[in-house]
Amino acid sequence: MDTLQVLLHGFAVSLEPARVFYCFLGTVLGTIVGVLPGLGPSATIALLLPVTYRLDTISAIIMLAGIYYGSQYGGSTTAILVRIPGESSSMVTCFDGYEMTRQGRAGPALGMAAISSFIAGTVAVVGLMLVAPPLGRFALAFGPAEYFSLMVLGLTLVTHLGGESLLKALLMAVLGLLLATVGQDPVAGVERYTLDTLALRDGIGLVPVFMGMFGIAEVLATMERPPDQQRLTAPTGLLPTRQDWRDSRWPIARGTVVGFFLGILPGGGATVASIASYVTEKRFARNRDRMGQGAIEGVAGPEASNNAAATGSFIPLLTLGIPANVVMAMMLAALTLHGIRPGPLLMQERPDLFWGVITSMYLGNVMLLILNLPLVGLFIQILRIPYPILAPLILLFCLVGAYSTSGQVADVFVMVCFGLLGYLMRKFKFEAAPLILALILGKPMEESLRQALGISQGSFAIFITRPISLVLLLATAASLVAPVIRRALHARAPGSP
C-alpha cells in the first residue's frame, strides 16, 4: 500500500464515531492532567489501564495517546499564568511565558503555546508516517557511550540558559547531579545520602523540586514586594499579534525538528526537547537578547518542541517495541494487555492499529486546538484575582501536587526546602534550569557512564572511538569554547570597550 492509501485506511479506522469519542476523551483528560501539577500522564495512564481492558485495542491506544500529547498542551497553562510547570516539559515555558504574563501578554502567550503545539504535533505526525522505520533503527545505534555523551551535551547546553555567569550555571549543574545521586545507586542498590530515611530511598522527587523552585519561590518573591506592586498586569489582547507570528515562525520550525529527533531517543523525551529548543532559540532567535524577558520565541519554540517530542517518542515504541520514556512504557503495557506485541512487524500485521493510532493524532491535535484557544479567555481571568488571594491558591496547588506524587508528607517538606532554595538562588543570581535538568539527567547519565566503562573495561576511549559519541562530545566542546572565542573577538573588535 502506498502512503496515501494507508493514510486513508488509517482515517477510516480513526474516524469511527466511538474512536472519535475516545480521542476526544483522551485529549480532554490530557489537558486536565497537564494543567494539574503532580498528576502526570504516566500516573493517569496507569490509573486508566484496567479500564481500557474493556475497550477495543485501537480505541484504548487512541485514548491513551491523546492523554500523553494532550498533557503537553495543558502543561503550559499554569507555567505561563502562575509560573508552575504543569509538566516537566513546560519548565522552560515558565521563563518567557510568565514574563509575558507580568507584562499583560498572557493571552498571546497561551494562544501561541496552543498554536505552536498544534503545528508541531501535526508536522510530527507526518514525520512519524514517513520516516518511522529508518529513524527507529537509528535510535538503536545509541548505546551507553552515546547516551552519556548526549546527556553531557544537554547539560552543557543548558548552562547557556542563564547567560550571566557560566560558572554559576556549571555549579548548579554539578549540584543537580549530586542531588540526583541521592537514593539507591542504580547499579548496586547501595543507599547514598538517604540519612537513613525511607522517603529519600527512591531519590529526590522531580515534582516537589519543580513545584518548589518555580511555584513556591515565585510566591515568596512576589510576597516580598510591597502589596501595591504584587498585582499582575491586567491582560490585554487574547491572541498573538502579526508581529508575534513573524517572531514565532522559525522558532516553531526549529522546535519541531529538534523535538521530533530528540523524542525518538530513549531517555530524551519532551523535557530535554523543550530545553534544547530554548537553548537553540537563545542562539538563533531574532530577539535572542530579549529571551527570558518575555520573548514569544521562548514560548513558541519549546512548546512546539515538547509536542513534537511526544509524537516522536511513539516511533521506537511502534516500530521496535522499545519504550522511549515512562509514558511509552505504560503504552507498551497497554498494548501487551491487549495481546499486541509492537515491533517491526506491527505495521504489516496490524495496519489498522498502526495507522489508526497515527491518524487519530491528527484529529487529536485539531481537537486540542479547538479546545484550548477558547479557554485562553477563561484562563486569563485568573490573573484578575488579587495576589493575596491567588498566592494561597498557588501554594495549595503546589502542596497537593507534591503530596499526590507519593502520598508522603516528606515530599511536601522537600518542596518547601526547594522553594526556599529557589528563592535564595534568585537573590544570589543562580539559575534554576541547570540544576533541574541535571537532576533529571543525573541517574540515567550515571547508569550510562558506568555501563559504558564496564563495556570498555574501564577505558574512557569508548567515548571518542564511537562516531556518534565523538560527534556529540565535539559539539559539547564547541558549545563551551564558542562563547569564549566570541568574547575574545568582541574584545578585539575596534570600538569595543
Next chain:
Amino acid sequence: MSEWQRFLKRPDVLSGLTLVCLALLAWVGASDLPIGTLHQPGAGFLPRHLALLMAVLAAILFVGGCRTRAASVAGLWSDRAGLARVGGVLAALIGYVLVVETAGYLLTTAALFLVMLHWIGRRGWAVTLTVALLASGGSYLLFARWLMVSLPGGAWAP
C-alpha cells in the same frame, strides 16, 4: 561591623563559601561508599568526583567574589516588611507540613488560608473565611473525590 564581617557578606563570597562547605559535606557523606575501579565504578565513584568538582568551582566563585567589590547581602533584603511576609509564608508552609497528617487536609488547608489571607495578606474576616472554606472544601472535592488523589485524612480518619 568589622571589615572581615563586611567581606563575608558579599554575595559571591557567601555563596562560594556555602557551596564549598556543601561540597565537603557531600564528600564526607560519600566517603564510606565503595569507589570501585574504572572498569567497575562503585556507588561512591560519581558522588566523590562531583563533590570534588563542586568544591573547585565554588572555590573559583569565592576567589572571584573576593576580588570584586560588591554590596553586602543585606542590600538584597532592604524591605523589612517584605522579609517579614516571606518569613510568614515559610512559617505557614512549615506549619502545614508538621500538622497536616494529624489535623487532616481540610482543617490544615483552611488554617493555611486563614494565615495567608488575614495575617499576611491583610484581608477582612468575611473574605478570609469565605475563601478559606471554599478553597479547602472545593479542592478536597476536586482532588480527593473526583480525581481520587489520596489526601491526609488526619488522626481521626478511619
